[in-house]
Amino acid sequence: MAQDWQQLNEQVTALLKTAREQVLAKMQSPLTVDEKTNRKDLVTNVDKSNEQFLIEQIHQIDPAARVLGEEGFGDTLQDLDGRVWIVDPIDGTMNFVKQRDNFAMMIGIYQDGVGQLGYIYDVMQDVLYHGGPALGGVFAGERRLKAPANIALADGLIGASGPLVVHDISHMQAIVHASAGMRVYGSAGIELINIMLGKTLGYISYLKPWDIAAGKVLLEALGCQVTTIDGQPLNMLSSNLVLVATEKAQRDILQIEEDDVSL
Template structure:
């Protein structure tokens, strides 16, 4: 099943590589953009994935078919283009993200950047991989790596709290990054490019696939309040190795997140 899903995701990436007139629109009149390729890629994936797991449900960023969370049985959780603003602005950091949940628990994840031809994938209990290379997270301090974050472009009311926390964390990290895609940012933790990543507000399709990958690589994933993350609604998120996670919470406790 995993190999068939990887093939479908790679084919979806070709639609992005061949994009021409992308037809940009705003979902809410703000910075939450969508293009015709977001819809095209999601429609393509739903059709292909339905052939692989016929009885699966679907949750997708561009319409969830009446579903807002992963329920009983199999459910695909799709972000057709994670990093739509990057896509529009010709930044080559975007991801096709496909997660698979079983009875509400993430069991498989595929995250693909077609521009760099980097395919991250994992299946619960079977390890995480990048283009066939096994991913194993190094346990290291924040001061030994990059701290990546999400600037909350769709939730600007969170920015005062976000940047207050980021300021304190930045003193501990080698440097900070905001690359415009949560899925890749989390996968970069799995690949040791980031020591940690955090966001104060993500949707389930932003992290469902990458969550499996970072956990299978030996990383940890939870909310900024230290709670388990569910596959529904909007959630804060921290992904890191064990040491960096402890350091994150030690600093976060000193900053009011209310």
């Protein structure tokens, strides 16, 4: 089985490299941009075409697997039985449209509900963060990453969803106040990379399965906690208010939630 996972990893890495080349080529042409739920929830022709390409290739690589994709070109899932791939073709679409930077492609591979491989590709920096239990570690390109320092909330920066803080959802203002400061990157993938690199100690946001599937595999393999805001396990087939953090920072944040702290 170990050899099967290694071969699969090589195939996914090659697939994502090809997908990156296609995305960069399409960025040279005008984008077709549509709203999904509102003017800040965007989808482009590149999101759609990239998901179609990825899912088509995944079915060739792993014919028995099922695929859940953000833009709806995959399968309809009621469970995570067998092998399930969870795909985000362009994470950080607003950044993709407005900045042409700070966006990622993400794939999480789960076997009977257990995350085995995760991939977050920082497209513009051309760095693929990948690994998980099936590879015995997490890598940035060929470089093995060390676990980020297990620091407390007061000692580091926290990534956060801006609207959660503005509207003080789940005591977000108290959490940010207790930290060394807040950072907002506008892409779950980029946020999660910053945790892996030890630049931030956590991230809190409403996330859908494709936003967190890859990151959950990678961050847990590096010793971080990935739960709901109240410390419960994630339902990987639904939206959650997700807390990703070092163990110490998670304890601090859960204490703020329990104490019902507000500013």
